[in-house]
Amino acid sequence: MAASVSTVASANKVTLSLNNSVAGISVPSTAFFGKTLKNVNAKGASIPKVSNRSFRIVAQEQEIDEKKQTDKDRWKGLVMDMSDDQQDITRGKGMVDTLFQAPTGTGTHHAVLQSYEYISQGLRQYNLDNTLDGFYIAPAFMDKLVVHITKNFLKLPNIKVPLILGIWGGKGQGKSFQCELVFRKMGINPIMMSAGELESGNAGEPAKLIRQRYREAAEIIRKGNMCVLFINDLDAGAGRMGGTTQYTVNNQMVNATLMNIADNPTNVQLPGMYNKQENARVPIIVTGNDFSTLYAPLIRDGRMEKFYWAPTREDRIGVCKGIFRTDSVPDEHVVRLVDAFPGQSIDFFGALRARVYDDEVRKWIESTGIEQVGEKLLNSIDGPPTFEQPKMTIDKLLEYGNLLVQEQENVKRVQLADKYLKEAALGDANADAISTGNF
Numbered sequence: 001m002a003a004s005v006s007t008v009a010s011a012n013k014v015t016l017s018l019n020n021s022v023a024g025i026s027v028p029s030t031a032f033f034g035k036t037l038k039n040v041n042a043k044g045a046s047i048p049k050v051s052n053r054s055f056r057i058v059a060q061e062q063e064i065d066e067k068k069q070t071d072k073d074r075w076k077g078l079v080m081d082m083s084d085d086q087q088d089i090t091r092g093k094g095m096v097d098t099l100f101q102a103p104t105g106t107g108t109h110h111a112v113l114q115s116y117e118y119i120s121q122g123l124r125q126y127n128l129d130n131t132l133d134g135f136y137i138a139p140a141f142m143d144k145l146v147v148h149i150t151k152n153f154l155k156l157p158n159i160k161v162p163l164i165l166g167i168w169g170g171k172g173q174g175k176s177f178q179c180e181l182v183f184r185k186m187g188i189n190p191i192m193m194s195a196g197e198l199e200s201g202n203a204g205e206p207a208k209l210i211r212q213r214y215r216e217a218a219e220i221i222r223k224g225n226m227c228v229l230f231i232n233d234l235d236a237g238a239g240r241m242g243g244t245t246q247y248t249v250n251n252q253m254v255n256a257t258l259m260n261i262a263d264n265p266t267n268v269q270l271p272g273m274y275n276k277q278e279n280a281r282v283p284i285i286v287t288g289n290d291f292s293t294l295y296a297p298l299i300r301d302g303r304m305e306k307f308y309w310a311p312t313r314e315d316r317i318g319v320c321k322g323i324f325r326t327d328s329v330p331d332e333h334v335v336r337l338v339d340a341f342p343g344q345s346i347d348f349f350g351a352l353r354a355r356v357y358d359d360e361v362r363k364w365i366e367s368t369g370i371e372q373v374g375e376k377l378l379n380s381i382d383g384p385p386t387f388e389q390p391k392m393t394i395d396k397l398l399e400y401g402n403l404l405v406q407e408q409e410n411v412k413r414v415q416l417a418d419k420y421l422k423e424a425a426l427g428d429a430n431a432d433a434i435s436t437g438n439f
Helices: 002-011 083-091 139-153 175-185 205-222 234-238 249-263 315-324 332-342 347-355 357-366 370-378 394-414 416-422 431-436
Strands: 014-017 054-057 163-170 192-194 227-230 284-288 306-308
Touching: 014 205, 139 163, 139 175, 139 284, 139 306, 163 175, 175 284, 192 205, 205 227, 234 249, 249 284, 315 332, 315 347, 332 394, 347 394, 357 370, 370 394
Parallel strands: 163 284, 163 306, 192 227, 227 284
Antiparallel strands: 014 054
16 A cells, blocks of 8 residues: 555656745645654744745655554554455455355455456456366367357347257267366356256156256356356266167156246246246256257257267367376377377277376285285375376377277177177187187
């Protein structure tokens, strides 16, 4: 505060014109005129004649001793406070007993305006980069998600915005993780649901749960915080995966409930609660692998905006750089690794990184002894063991990658389930091992 006062004083230097009649004036003590009161007209003092000319008065810079402030000072710390007047409300937090304070995040103790909002539009810098904590967010994915969420919070004239955004694509392509990164970047704490909650032993429970979660998100929005309803793997819980999948009453009601919410997003009622009070509109984000398994009227364009996520080579390289960001793997080696396995999903490279630690874990088990592993992991006084980060070379990564690919090929090639259904016993189950020389 003192620094700012002295700066203003030095910037706005005052030009005064003093005549001979300056006697009898008492100059107050301020940051501009010194520290103590000075009586200009002291008795018997000779007043020097001041010529009628202009001169400048420059304020002396005062330094405030912070050591003089104690814990008993009510406004301790204000001397170093650089906030603006709009943020004074935050100073009241802690002055009142916590029993009478609202919980954090409800807006009671939030500043009305941030200092960034005072900056001119021409001086603002909009940071729209597609990275967060070293992780890569695909630009196309981020654009689709941010635009959909923003449109649902806007009131566009004569426009009906679809409430649901369906993100679908191949397995392990990072749909859920990319959504979480975008939510964190936008400052959104979503209400999460999974496919396992869309089935229950009681008829109607999943549909009721969807309405409850939606209303919880609407209440968060009403309090001034952005929120969305995020449902993971919707097709696994509400879709039909071929003729052997049973289509239950709960599957039907989940589809019907989502259709009803998409048509009436501000009037979502619970059973037994039929009032006219409107709730806030909550964007719904769903992920899945195949939306053709869902009820067709649910995925029509007026209710659900669909986005097929198929990462490009640049997206795969960007995500893999985030996966190996703490391992000091050069960028050119990441590019080589991605090009070596073009048909693999993105989570393949995460599993590949985890396999590199196998050698370190194996060495620790050999040095500890198999009999002592449980004691060292669960009941050790020294805590769980720590491992040095293994050095990840491109040759080691390619070796483990080929091992993972070989295991995938074994699953596709052998297909023991079909053989077990055809034959009563194992039959030729060992024929594969014999033919490959591993028997």
